[in-house]
Amino acid sequence: MNQADSQRLASALEQLGLHSVDRPHDADVIVLNSCVVRQSAEDKVVGNLTSMKPLKTNRPDRVLALMGCKVGAKTDDLAKQFPYVDVFMRPQQYGPLLDLVGQRLGVDWEGCVGSLAATHPDVTCYVPIIHGCDLMCSFCIIPYRRGRQVSRPLGEVVQEVELLVRRGVKEVTVLGQTVDAYGHDLPEQPDLADLLALLNDIKGLERIRFLTSHPSYMSQRIIQAVADLPKVCEHINLPVQAGDDQVLERMRRPYTQGQYRELIHQIRETIPGVSLSTDVIVGFPGETEAQYQRSLELISELRFDKVHTAAYSQRPETIAFRTMDDDVSQEEKARRLKELDLVQENILREKNETLVGQQVEVLIEGRKKGKWQGRTRSDKLVFFPDSGAGMGSLVDVLVEKASPWSLQGSVAAGNTDQRTTPSPVTAEALRR
Numbered sequence: 001m002n003q004a005d006s007q008r009l010a011s012a013l014e015q016l017g018l019h020s021v022d023r024p025h026d027a028d029v030i031v032l033n034s035c036v037v038r039q040s041a042e043d044k045v046v047g048n049l050t051s052m053k054p055l056k057t058n059r060p061d062r063v064l065a066l067m068g069c070k071v072g073a074k075t076d077d078l079a080k081q082f083p084y085v086d087v088f089m090r091p092q093q094y095g096p097l098l099d100l101v102g103q104r105l106g107v108d109w110e111g112c113v114g115s116l117a118a119t120h121p122d123v124t125c126y127v128p129i130i131h132g133c134d135l136m137c138s139f140c141i142i143p144y145r146r147g148r149q150v151s152r153p154l155g156e157v158v159q160e161v162e163l164l165v166r167r168g169v170k171e172v173t174v175l176g177q178t179v180d181a182y183g184h185d186l187p188e189q190p191d192l193a194d195l196l197a198l199l200n201d202i203k204g205l206e207r208i209r210f211l212t213s214h215p216s217y218m219s220q221r222i223i224q225a226v227a228d229l230p231k232v233c234e235h236i237n238l239p240v241q242a243g244d245d246q247v248l249e250r251m252r253r254p255y256t257q258g259q260y261r262e263l264i265h266q267i268r269e270t271i272p273g274v275s276l277s278t279d280v281i282v283g284f285p286g287e288t289e290a291q292y293q294r295s296l297e298l299i300s301e302l303r304f305d306k307v308h309t310a311a312y313s314q315r316p317e318t319i320a321f322r323t324m325d326d327d328v329s330q331e332e333k334a335r336r337l338k339e340l341d342l343v344q345e346n347i348l349r350e351k352n353e354t355l356v357g358q359q360v361e362v363l364i365e366g367r368k369k370g371k372w373q374g375r376t377r378s379d380k381l382v383f384f385p386d387s388g389a390g391m392g393s394l395v396d397v398l399v400e401k402a403s404p405w406s407l408q409g410s411v412a413a414g415n416t417d418q419r420t421t422p423s424p425v426t427a428e429a430l431r432r
């Protein structure tokens with residue numbers, strides 16, 4: 001979500017005539033977009049902000065802005081701690097910086113800035129469709145920083161994706177903290193399935209993904225849409241967070257591990273070959289060894305294609321911070337994390353090895369260390385030496401090697417079937 005926010009602000013600044021530079025030293029305007037989901041992320045933000053102080057001291061006319069989840073409703077304390085920061089902006093509140101830049105340029109930015117869609121997008125692009133979250137999980141700071149759930153109207157999202165496709169985008173990932181709750185707050189109450197169906201009809205768009213879902217909102221209608229709509233990739237991220245019912249209750253996750261298992265079963269029944277990923281927190285306040293073992297069992301049994309693991313990190317303001325003791329030691333959290341990661345690594349190794357010798361469809365996204373790279377519909381990263389096709393093309397790759405984290409192969413013989421060629425980005429397209 002932060003990446004998408006940064007792209008949208010960059011788009012607004014570009015429409016005001018600014019362009020990006022490679023080093024902060026060369027910039028007139030520096031924006032630090034912050035994440036505080038865990039203490040380590042927040043520490044990084046503070047470190048970066050501190051290291052930027054000389055840049056401001058050396059050139060006081062340079063604008064330094066802090067954006068994102070580090071900025072809460074009140075900024076007095078932040079302003080005291082970082083007096084050299086000119087502008088503080090909550091997530092997606094671009095106005096204060098645009099006001100300042102507009103003043104410096106002597107223009108009314110509201111008259112100059114149109115769609116915030118990325119001006120120079122990559123082949124794949126994030127599109128936020130629902131902001132905020134209404135759920136208040138006890139460990140999570142996001143609702144305090146991003147506010148209540150607000151969906152963007154269907155038509156606005158469709159128009160933005162059409163624009164991105166004209167600018168060369170082949171794959172969009174529609175985003176939300178609880179993306180499967182999309183539309184519930186809109187007057188006609190469309191849902192994510194309705195939006196996916198409309199996006200599926202956009203000519204030139206090849207693939208659609210959505211991120212991140214919440215088990216409570218994952219309806220059979222959405223699952224069926226993933227199964228039926230050819231452009232929607234068969235990949236669902238469905239965070240479970242814990243495998244024990246008491247821990248889930250203290251986390252304020254409104255489902256049991258049994259209901260979650262049933263949902264996974266239902267998804268796998270409806271979408272053959274679906275790839276599933278999840279998120280798990282270890283060391284939540286009060287989590288006993290036996291409760292942690294239930295998370296381990298769930299991960300071992302459900303065999304996900306990716307598990308994002310994290311050790312519990314106290315976040316001020318949250319319900320867990322206010323009402324629970326962070327009583328699992330750091331060493332124990334690290335041990336549980338390591339063990340869980342190892343179990344998942346072995347699952348991934350076994351799963352990915354079954355792909356060796358098979359052909360997978362890959363969307364070419366770029367080059368890294370002399371190789372082409374892209375992802376399968378199931379979101380596996382694939383590297384291959386020669387593409388025989390350009391960025392944004394779909395190619396079939398024969399998988400020759402697999403590791404837990406990626407696949408390696410070569411473009412399948414006779415694969416001249418480049419189902420798409422990237423549309424040239426024209427000046428006219430950029431103006432649109």
Ligand code: SF4
Pocket residue numbers: 133134135136137140141142143177178214
């Ligand atoms: S659903 Fe996600 S964003 Fe919302 S409170 Fe829970 S963890 Fe945070």
